[in-house]
Structures are given as structure tokens and as C-alpha cells.
Amino acid sequence: MPTKRILVIDDSVSFQETIRAVLSLADFEVIAADNGKEGLEKIYKETPDLIILDCIMPEMDGYEVVRTMREDPVLFNKPVIMLTGKDAEYDEIKGLALGIDDYIVKPFNPALLVARINTILDRKAQSLNANPLTLLCGNIVIKSEIEKRLSTGKVFAMMYIDISNFKSFNDTYGFQKGDEVIKATANILIRSVKEYGEKGDFIGHIGGDDFVILTTNEKFGQIGDNIIKMFDTMAPDCYDPQDRARGYVIALDRNNNEHKYPMMTISIAVIDTSHRKIIHYGQLSEIAAELKKHAKQQGKSSLVVDRRRK
Numbered sequence: 001m002p003t004k005r006i007l008v009i010d011d012s013v014s015f016q017e018t019i020r021a022v023l024s025l026a027d028f029e030v031i032a033a034d035n036g037k038e039g040l041e042k043i044y045k046e047t048p049d050l051i052i053l054d055c056i057m058p059e060m061d062g063y064e065v066v067r068t069m070r071e072d073p074v075l076f077n078k079p080v081i082m083l084t085g086k087d088a089e090y091d092e093i094k095g096l097a098l099g100i101d102d103y104i105v106k107p108f109n110p111a112l113l114v115a116r117i118n119t120i121l122d123r124k125a126q127s128l129n130a131n132p133l134t135l136l137c138g139n140i141v142i143k144s145e146i147e148k149r150l151s152t153g154k155v156f157a158m159m160y161i162d163i164s165n166f167k168s169f170n171d172t173y174g175f176q177k178g179d180e181v182i183k184a185t186a187n188i189l190i191r192s193v194k195e196y197g198e199k200g201d202f203i204g205h206i207g208g209d210d211f212v213i214l215t216t217n218e219k220f221g222q223i224g225d226n227i228i229k230m231f232d233t234m235a236p237d238c239y240d241p242q243d244r245a246r247g248y249v250i251a252l253d254r255n256n257n258e259h260k261y262p263m264m265t266i267s268i269a270v271i272d273t274s275h276r277k278i279i280h281y282g283q284l285s286e287i288a289a290e291l292k293k294h295a296k297q298q299g300k301s302s303l304v305v306d307r308r309r310k
Helices: 013-026 036-046 063-071 089-100 110-127 141-153 166-173 175-196 220-238 241-246 280-297
Strands: 005-009 029-033 048-054 080-084 103-104 157-164 204-206 212-217 248-252 258-262 265-272 304-306
Touching: 005 013, 005 036, 005 175, 013 029, 013 110, 029 036, 029 166, 036 063, 048 063, 048 110, 063 080, 080 110, 103 110, 103 212, 141 204, 141 212, 141 280, 157 175, 157 220, 157 280, 166 248, 166 258, 175 204, 175 212, 175 220, 212 220, 220 265, 220 304, 241 248, 265 280, 280 304
Parallel strands: 005 029, 005 048, 048 080, 080 103, 265 304
Antiparallel strands: 157 212, 157 265, 204 212, 248 258
């Protein structure tokens, strides 16, 4: 499994380096930001697995960072540890009220910090039925979000995202490289929804290389186009130079015979409920599965929209 990425937001460079030294020894990747504004930008750009931030910082304090995250459906379940000073009970209460997952008092115990990070990541994945690799919401929450939208009768679009030829890549390069592709794809979805979506949009990880986005019927085109552009830029770099140059990998098929498999592409099936009345979750799933097959037959990254009215 890829190394978990931790973002440290603190205006003290020396403190950033202390955290980096401690967490690097525990096999975490550490990135840093000097203030809340920069930190929020890096949360969207770098999509860390967990954020450690100080409550008092220039430009934007830790409370405002957390408040912004909790109001954004893309980031509402992102784990946060807040740093406070000794006897700063008010800081802790205010942070907990905003939805932080834990707090650490400066100066901190290195072993305790590592233990708390691991515990929070495990607990967050379990409590939200989240995928442990991407920390995006899993099937239970996905179904709940879809049914909530169907029950209100509000028009929306469901985007079903799948990576074509992912299995051949995984078989050739191994599960660790495959996990890196899954996580990179999740990051692409998050960034695309952030840039082109609307408040209230939802991203879920069905499992494996399958994802779902719930957005408006006005926004799915822009979101989908950006996902395809970013994925097609990222995917070739995942391959060794030799495989990249010839444009395929040689892997065994189901009958244990060698077969040439093209490089990964991304398929997006879209169901726009303004064109078709959807009654229940199962109906939506059936249409999505049908559209996904059609999208995969295109031979390239593609977005296929269901325009039928019955």
C-alpha cells in the first residue's frame, strides 16, 4: 500500500522539520505549509491522508481551515489533528466543536503522535465505511447519498468512473503500483470536482478501480473532460519506458495465454436524471453498468452520457 501522506500546517519551519523527522521514521510522507491559506491550497492540490495544523497562524488560522473543510463535501471526512499549547482548553473545545479528530499538546510525544495518527486513519475508514486506500466514502454511504437525492426528486447526474486495462497493469507491475494508480485517480477526481463542480457534489470509491461522482447536470461535462485530460497525462508515466514506447504490456489472459493489453484509459458513464426518471438505486446501477461497457469499447478515455428518456 502506498505511503500515507501527512500535511503539516504550521508557521514554524523548525516545528515542521521536527514533525517531518518523526513521521518519516514511521514511514509517512510529510509535506508542509507555512500558513492556513497555503495549507488549504495544498489540501486540494496534494490530497493528503491526514492534516496536522496549528490553531493560531497568519493569514488563515487553523479553525478557519477546518471550518472550510467541513463545509466541503469533498473534504468533510478528511482527518485532522490540531496542535495546541499547554493549558489551552479553549482551543481544544473550539476545535472539537468544528469536527477535528484529535488534538496534540506542544511539545508532543513522538510515539504518541504516530500512534494517534494510525488510530485515526483506521477509525476514520471504519466509521465512514471509507475505502482505506483513498479515504473516500464507500458503498454504504454512496447508496445513502444516491437514495437521498432520488427521494427529494432533485435533478442530478451520476458519473460512474472506471479504469480500463487496470488489471493488466496491476498484474504486470504489482499491487503497490496498482494502489498508487488508484490513489492518483482519486486525487484527479477530487481536484476536478473542486475546480469544476459545485458545493454539494459527492465523490465515492465503490472499490478497486471504480468510483462515483454525484454532481449537477450542468457540471458533469466539465468535470469529466478534466478527469480525462488529467488521467491521460498521468497514465503513461506509470509505465516503464519500454512499455510506454510500444504502447502496451504483455500479460496473461484468463486462459493463461500471453496477450497484448493497451495502456490504461479512463471510462466515464453518466446518467442525467433530467433526461430519464430514476425511481430507485438498483435502476441507476443497472444503467451505469450498461453505459460503462459502451464507454470501454471506445478504445480511448471517453465520457458516455445516457440520453434515453425511458
